[in-house]
Amino acid sequence: MTSSPSGVRVRFAPSPTGMFHVGNARSLLYNWVLAKQSGGTLVLRVEDTDAERSKPEWVQGILDAMAWLGCGPDEYEGPLFQSAFVQHHRDAIDKLLAAGRAYYCDCAREQVVGRTGSEHKGYDGFCRERGLASAPGRAVRFRVPDEGQTVVRDLVRGEPTFDNATIEDFVVARGDGSPVFLLANVVDDMVMGITHVIRAEEHLPNTPKQQLLWQALGHEPPVWAHAPILVNEKRQKLSKRRDRVALEDFRAEGYLADAMRNYLMLLGWAPSGDREIVPWDDIMNEFRLSDVNPSPAFFDVKKLRAFNGEYIRAMSVEEFISACQPWLRGEFAPWRPGDYDEAAFAAVAPLAQTRVAVLGEIVPMVDFLFLPEPPSDEAAWAKAMTGEAVGLLGEVVAAFETVAWDTDSLKRTVEELGAARGLKLGKAQAPVRVAVTGRTIGLPLFESLEVLGRERTTNRLRAAITRLG
Missing domain, CATH: 3.40.50.620 (HUPs)
Structure with missing residues (x-):
């Protein structure tokens, strides 16, 4: 090495x-x-x-x-692979045996429990002085000193001290001769x-x-x-069977590597100045193992998500557009590859960047731009298509045929038509949003309509009117 x-x-x-x-x-x-x-x-x-x-x-x-x-x-x-060092492991076992620091043992677990009367007392040293030779099925145990203490000098925990009398003669090689992990x-x-x-x-x-x-x-x-150790909100040690712990899953959802690194470094350690969002160079300069807190650290997915949102908002628009491409062009995008429009996404990217916390959220945010028809959400439809919706949509689609196609003109048109029916802008735009985007929330509506274009917008409004009867 x-x-x-x-x-x-x-x-x-x-x-x-x-x-x-x-x-x-x-x-x-x-x-x-x-x-x-x-x-x-x-x-x-x-x-x-x-x-x-x-x-x-x-x-x-x-x-x-x-x-x-x-x-x-x-x-x-x-x-390097541990399996390539097996001969070194065997040599170490032979060295311990030759020095009298280890011995062969043929005790089954049931025999040890029978002698000690407990499953928790550990090995009782029965074979220590029997002088057994190597034989199939015989394990090798390390001979722990009878007296004294073992002091572990730990940069995080000080000097944890263990009485040797409480440490059993532990196995270093199994009955088949293979070394144990320890x-x-x-x-x-x-x-x-x-x-x-x-x-x-x-x-x-x-x-x-x-x-x-x-x-x-x-x-x-x-x-x-x-x-x-890392714990969940119930102060339980993180478990892959119960908690979200796979780095691959977070990456697939659209968490950024920089945000993940920053957050994980803070699980047990804190930088100077009461900061949390910390440049990597600062972490490299300031981190000290002696400053790590030994108490369990809470792996808070909500906080990680907030971290990630901060990192996304700190990107340039060009960086954000590039980072979103695996979700927009990948196999999981719900539209056909040829329907993705780079210019359309670039137009709404600044609006989306302030509204997503993980990159994977970009798909439902912009799918209405690239799908032939808006997504179908019955709950959204039921919430928005009530009261004055039918009549309002008819008036909106008629006005949209001739209005100047820009954000301000579109907004003013819907605002005026809604006011004539006693509706504030929020209520007036709700059925328009659902008819065109399929959702009750999302990007700013009128900027979205400007990008979607007159023909696709009016076609979707007419389809909504037909559905409403």
């Missing part, structure tokens, strides 16, 4: 067993920022030893998610020269065991930093 000029080497070690969790994204960002600040190296290690659940498409998903966040291939070393993780970090391990709080209970392994294998433990 190559060394870094500063000597700092951090790693991001996801498993290719599912979608890219926002918690993983936050861990990636913390590691990446530290590597960039120190002139060090970020190592991407794919922990793929769970052969049944690991899939190549999930590996590609990891690479794609990292690239979307801005951490492209030139930003890290790798990917040991493989430590050996990989040793081989790769990792100096700082930055990960989520959920890994903290395993840290004293891993630190004991580092020491038993003759290495100085890394610098530890355990970031706070």
Whole structure:
């Protein structure tokens, strides 16, 4: 492995067993920022030893998610695959056995529970002094020191201290000889020269065991930093079965990478000046692991959405138009490709930019421009097409045949016709909006009509009158 000029080497070690969790994204960002600040190296290690659940498409998903966040291939070393280091894992097990720091065990779980009388007391050390040799079905357990304490020096949590007497002799190799994740993780970090391990709080209970392994294998433990867990509005740890946690889903909805990065960095850390919308360069300069709050951090989707809206509004119109193209030209656009009109979208883009919080919302905002007929929404129709609607629509379509086709003239026409029937502009324009756009809310109506054009507007108004009978 190559060394870094500063000597700092951090790693991001996801498993290719599912979608890219926002918690993983936050861990990636913390590691990446530290590597960039120190002139060090970020190592991407794919922990793929769970052969049944690991899939190549999930590996590609990891690479794609990292690239979307801005951490492209030139930003890290790798990917390296844990499965390529199995011989190192086995060598470490042999070293522990030879040094008397590990021993073979043939105890079944049921036997341990029978001796201790509890499923929660852990292993009782029954095979410690039996001197068993290697044999099929015999696991290898690490011999935890009987006395003393293991102190974990953590940049976020201070010095959590664990009595060795409370740590069971844990398994480092299964009965079939395969190393467990706990040991493989430590050996990989040793081989790769990792100096700082930055990960989520959920890994903290395993840290004293891993630190004991580092020491038993003759290495100085890394610098530890355990970031706070992410929780939902009920203060429950985020769950992929219950909560929205897949980075791919947020990307597909139209969240911006810059907004996501900014928001995730604030889950446990705060910049100077009571700010929340923070340029990435400022984050790079100010972030310190020692400033991370160890308390659980609330992953608030509503707040993330608000962040995203701020970032969208900060774009230039040209940037916004470009960012919307995957939704306007992609396979999920509800209109035929040839019906998309670049000039029409460019005309309404400034209006839409102030009204969407995620880019995916652009489709229902502008679909009336590109569909042959307006969307059909029975609830919108029932709400708007009441009272004076029929008569008003007839008068509007007649006036629209000859009125100057610009926003001010269209608005003035509807306003005057509505006033003659005792209707304020909001009430008067409601049936016109639904007849033309299919919805009760959306872009400013008269600017939209100007872009849609006289012929399509009047045709839709006549179709509405016919439907109303």
